[in-house]
Amino acid sequence: MPVMAMRESDNDGPFMALRQQSDDRWRDAVTAAQILAIAGPAIGGLWLTARACGIRDHFLNYLWSITPGIPVTRLPPGATATSLCGHLDIGRSTAAGRIHWDHGILAATDGGFLVVPMAERLDSGAAAMITEAMDSGTCPSLRPVAATPAQPSHFAVIALDEAAEPEEKLPTCLADRLGLHVSLDGVLLHTIMPPVPASGAALLPDNAWRRVRLDDHLLEQVCAITTATGHGSLRILHHLTKVIRLHAFIHGREAADENDALAALRLCLGVHLTQSQPRTEEQEQAQAAPSPPTPPPSEPETGGDGNEDGVPPSFDNLTELLAAVEMGHVEGLTLNVGNRAARQGNRSGKGGANARNARRGRPYGSSNSPPFPDARPDLVETLRAAAPWQRLRTQLLQGQTGERAGHLLVRKEDFRYRRLRHQQPSTAIFVVDASGSTALERLGETKGAIEQLLASCYVRRDEVSLIAFRGKAAEILMQPTRSLVAAKRKLSALPGGGPTPLASGLERGLEMALAARRRGSTPVVVVMTDGSGNIALDGTADRALAGRQTETIARLYRVHGLKSICIDIARRPRDSVTSLARLLGADLHLLRQANAAHMSEIVRASMHGGPPS
Known part of the structure; x- marks a missing residue:
């Protein structure tokens, strides 16, 4: 059946329900992109769950269109510590006759976006260095000179989660620092065919959102829902408060309300109430039957807005959401809480865990200490570590003995050892x-x-x-x-x-x-x-x-x-x-x-x- 015919014939059928779900998810994704464009590194970044497809490309194109002039750096596969935090450029050092230090990817990403493709396969060591730069705002330095000034590194991370199995997961340290979580699963392509970037204007970073007021009762409700969903990290609660203010700022409100809180719970935790079940015939008859007149409501004894518990009546949906979370009747809770916790757990089980510092296996890095007593140094890495010091050591040797060294001067601290890891049984x-x-x-x-x-x-x-x-x-x-x-x-x-x-x-x-x-x-x-x-x-x-x-x-x-x-x-x-x-x-x-x-x-x-x- 053609698409247009399906649209006309299924006004009340399952196609309209799928289309409504697609529209809601795409609307939330657009809102998340706008929040990321305004907040930038203050919100940490965006966890984007979607396989490589046209819908994901459409979303990223929209994000780039509302953030013109902001540099975008794509993390190469297999990025190591030296490529992230800087390394000695031997070619340039040899040509210039002096030490030339490449500051690395994290320093080059300062003020922009760091896109991490296949983030579920990101090495834990690389994730630790990225999160260290996110926390400190400076690039971790591997340079041996202590007086070297730290390189600024303020950026927002866009983690592209392409996991096909529940066992594939983002590193815990990175997932905990990403304030927004968007899932494009279930978004239909023809529901977003009108190009959003054509009508969207550029959004520049703005700190005015921090002046949005946040009610104490609203914050208590959000804290209760966050705790009920099983999120024990204070970073998640911090991200929620920021997203609430940002959502209110985008819609021109000076004080956050219930709609902003519900939107933040969707964008950060992925939880929202399901649509109500269809009413039965008995409920419809009861609804149609005339009800006895109710007496006029009496004034509450306590002053101000609120009910008997002191909670403003505008927070009824949050109260309903909290009750639904505690009972497990929330759409998205299984995906974004259960799997999120499981995906941040240990990687035991499938194929065996990785045994590091082993005598056999595949190399995954090097260090200046032997992994076991009779380990042999790695010749290439040792020469790479000794190369920057040759001119200084030659001058010292000539000043002490009066002789000029005719060979490479290698000391004990230059030794580098290759580390291996293999899968355990x-x-x-x-x-x-x-x-x-x-x-x-x-x-x-x-x-x-x-x-x-x-x-x-x-x-x-x-x-x-x-x-x-x-x-x-x-x-x-x-x-x-x-x-x-x-x-x-x-x-x-x-x-x-x-x-x-x-x-x-x-x-x-x-x-x-x-x-x-x-x-x-x-x-x-x-x-x-x-x-x-x-x-x-x-x-x-x-x-x-x-x-x-x-x-x-x-x-x-x-x-x-x-x-x-x-x-x-x-x-x-x-x-x-x-x-x-x-x-x-x-x-x-x-x-x-x-x-x-x-x-x-x-x-x-x-x-x-x-x-x-």
């Missing part, structure tokens, strides 16, 4: 529900999955273990091993049947996962259950106590940042398994029939970083 910990009538089938397929994993994990030095819970407690049937022969011998006969001590199984899995992490491995916990735990940790048959203990232990998986997979093995999907996966922070998979091949593919995808087939 992973440990798959199977926590299997061995109770009930289908225990034999599940345990049999679990044995097959473990054997398939062990057959292919020797190259990466991965390990597999098994914990089965049945009766009154969980039992470790197989310690972490990579031996296929030993695994087959231990898995030949496994017990099954009885009650379900789910809390005990999760507790044993947590202990084994933390022990594997201390050994230098990356644990991946695979929980296979139907979610119906009925045995407490002390072995008593108390379903309520067992449920509370299960929730407490499951939350510890999130606290420790453990990668986990939850497989629902019930015949029909159960809400208890979904709730357990949410508490664990685990990937949920539905496995109606036990299948060793499918099970091993799911676990292998989580351990090695590939999608399950």
